[in-house]
Amino acid sequence: MESHDGAWSLKEVQKLEGHTDRVWSVAWNPAAGVAGVPAMLASCSGDKTVRVWEQNPSSSSWFCKAVLDETHTRTVRSCAWSPSGKLLATGSFDATTAIWENVGGDFECVSTLEGHENEVKSVCWNASGSLLATCGRDRSVWIWEVLPGNEFECASVLQGHTQDVKMVQWHPTMDILFSCSYDNTIKIWAEDGDDDWHCVQTLSEANGGHTSTVWALSFNTAGDKMVTCSDDLTIKVWETDSAKMMSGDGYVPWSHVCTLSGYHDRTIFSVHWSREGIIASGAADDAIRFFVESKDGSVDGPSYKMILRNEKAHDMDVNSVRWSHGENRFLASASDDGTVKIWELVPVI
Amino acid sequence: MRKGSSSTASPSNGREGKAPSDRSTDVRPEPADTSSDILDSSLDLEEAHFREGYSDGHRHGVAAGREEGRQVGLKTGFETGEEVGLYRGCVGVRGSAIRADPTRYSARVQKSVRTMEALLDGHPTTEPEDELVQEMVGDLRLKSRAVRASLGAKLENRGYLKGVDNEDVEF
Numbered sequence: 001m002e003s004h005d006g007a008w009s010l011k012e013v014q015k016l017e018g019h020t021d022r023v024w025s026v027a028w029n030p031a032a033g034v035a036g037v038p039a040m041l042a043s044c045s046g047d048k049t050v051r052v053w054e055q056n057p058s059s060s061s062w063f064c065k066a067v068l069d070e071t072h073t074r075t076v077r078s079c080a081w082s083p084s085g086k087l088l089a090t091g092s093f094d095a096t097t098a099i100w101e102n103v104g105g106d107f108e109c110v111s112t113l114e115g116h117e118n119e120v121k122s123v124c125w126n127a128s129g130s131l132l133a134t135c136g137r138d139r140s141v142w143i144w145e146v147l148p149g150n151e152f153e154c155a156s157v158l159q160g161h162t163q164d165v166k167m168v169q170w171h172p173t174m175d176i177l178f179s180c181s182y183d184n185t186i187k188i189w190a191e192d193g194d195d196d197w198h199c200v201q202t203l204s205e206a207n208g209g210h211t212s213t214v215w216a217l218s219f220n221t222a223g224d225k226m227v228t229c230s231d232d233l234t235i236k237v238w239e240t241d242s243a244k245m246m247s248g249d250g251y252v253p254w255s256h257v258c259t260l261s262g263y264h265d266r267t268i269f270s271v272h273w274s275r276e277g278i279i280a281s282g283a284a285d286d287a288i289r290f291f292v293e294s295k296d297g298s299v300d301g302p303s304y305k306m307i308l309r310n311e312k313a314h315d316m317d318v319n320s321v322r323w324s325h326g327e328n329r330f331l332a333s334a335s336d337d338g339t340v341k342i343w344e345l346v347p348v349i
Numbered sequence: 350m351r352k353g354s355s356s357t358a359s360p361s362n363g364r365e366g367k368a369p370s371d372r373s374t375d376v377r378p379e380p381a382d383t384s385s386d387i388l389d390s391s392l393d394l395e396e397a398h399f400r401e402g403y404s405d406g407h408r409h410g411v412a413a414g415r416e417e418g419r420q421v422g423l424k425t426g427f428e429t430g431e432e433v434g435l436y437r438g439c440v441g442v443r444g445s446a447i448r449a450d451p452t453r454y455s456a457r458v459q460k461s462v463r464t465m466e467a468l469l470d471g472h473p474t475t476e477p478e479d480e481l482v483q484e485m486v487g488d489l490r491l492k493s494r495a496v497r498a499s500l501g502a503k504l505e506n507r508g509y510l511k512g513v514d515n516e517d518v519e520f
Contacts, residue, residue: 115498142498145457153457154498157491195457 007348008290010310013330014062016053016340021046023334025078025320031085033326040065041332042088043340044076050090050100052107053340062342071098071109078122078167083129087150091120097134099150110150115142115157126170126177131155133177135165141179141189143197156197160187167216172223174245176200180214186228190251200251203238208256210236218273226254227279229268235260235281235291237304257301263289263309274323278345279304280331282318287311288333290345314341429486433472436489440465443496454500461496465489 026043033039039055050068074093081088088100095118099111117138124133132144141158163182170177177189186203203209212231219226224242229235237258244252266284273279279291287309294305314335324330329345443462446453468489473482
C-alpha cells in the first residue's frame, strides 16, 4: 500500500437485515455503482431466497429492491453477476443453478441448469461472460456456454477432485478455471481445443499447499497472484509468471510464494483481493481481517502483514467478504447471523 | 615248563562277529520301506488328515468360488450392460434424429453424440476388467451427463445406475 502506512479502521456503513436464515454469499453488480447507476448487491441465504439490495443515490442508504423466491427449493449457496450485470446466476443445494435476468428492475428466472447430482456450492462467470462454471458436492465441475436467448449448453463435466468442490473462480483475464475443494487441493483447468477441458495443474500439500479444506480463492487485478484460504487456519499466496502467461505460449504453472499463519485461529471461509491490493478475509471467529504486501524488502520472497482486524464484525461466522468494484474501499460481508453488512475501510490519519 | 594260553584272538578267522550283510547299527527302516513298520501308520495319520482336509476344502472352495464369481459377474455384467445399453439407445435415437433433421440439435450436441457413437463402437464386451474399458465407460458417462444437461433431458428411471451418493437421489 503505497498511499498509507499508518493505521486503518473499518466503518460499518449499514447492516442489511431481511434474510431469515444464514447468509452464505454476496456479490456486487459490476455494472452498477458507476456512471450514475445506483450500486447494487445480491445476497443468498439458507432461507432459499436471493435478495437484491440497491443504494439510494440521494440518501446513500441501502434498501431491499427485490426478493427472488419460489424458485430454489433449498438453501441458495452462491450468487454471481455476469460481467454485463444483466444476469445473476444462483447455485443451490437443490442441485440446480438458476439464471435470473434483470428486466427493468424486475428479476425473472429465465433458465434453470440441471446436471449436478447434489448440492451446488459455487457459481462463477468468466471475464467475457461467455462461460459459467459451477461446482458441487458431487465432486464435479461443470462448464456451461452461454448462447443467445439465455440458452445454456453444457460444454464439459470435469472430474478430478476426490471430495466436495467448494468454489470455482475464473482467472480475471484468461479462460482458465480454478477450483478448490474439501480434498485440500486447488485444481486448474484449461481448454485444449474444442470443449476439451482437463486439469493442467493441481496445487496440493506437496507443492506447499493447504493441509485441510480449501474454502476460497481470489486473484489480484493483474491476474498474476492468487490468494487462497483454508480450514488449516492459513492464507496462502501463489504466483505465476505473468510475462510468459501473456505470451500465450502454453500453460504457465503457479507456485506457492507465501503462507500467512498465526493470524487466524478458526477456519477462514472467504478471501478477496481488492483492486488496490488489500486482501480481506472472513472467518469462523466472526472477524474480518485485512492484509497487504509488506515492502520490507525480504530476500525470501514477498511477505504480507495484517493491517487491521475487526473482531466482532458479525455475531456469528463470516461466510463471505467481497470488495466492491468501484474506486472506493467498500466491502460487503455475509454471515451465519443472517445479516449482510456494508463496510468502508478508511485510513486513520 | 607250562605253555600259557593266549587271550588274543588270532585274526585268522576274519573280523569277529560281523556278518557281511549287517553294515549298520541303526534300527530305523529305510524311508521307502514304510510298510515294514507297524508304527509308520500313526506317524502318517496326521499327514493323511491334513491332505484329506486340504483336498476337501479345495474342492468346496472351488465350487463356492465359482458360484460367488458367477453371482458377482452377473451383477457387474448386468450393471455395465444396463449402462452401456442406455447410452447405445440414447445415441441411436439421437443419431437418427440428427440424420433425419440436421438442424435438430446444436453443433456441440451433435459432436458429442458422434463421439459417444465412436466410443461405443470401440467398446469391447469381452474384457470387463480392462482399465481402458472402464475409462471408456467413464467417458461415456460424463459425455452423457453433459448432453442430457444441454438438452434439459432427465433420467426418469435410474435403474441400477450408480449416482455419486450410491443410493436413491435423496437429499
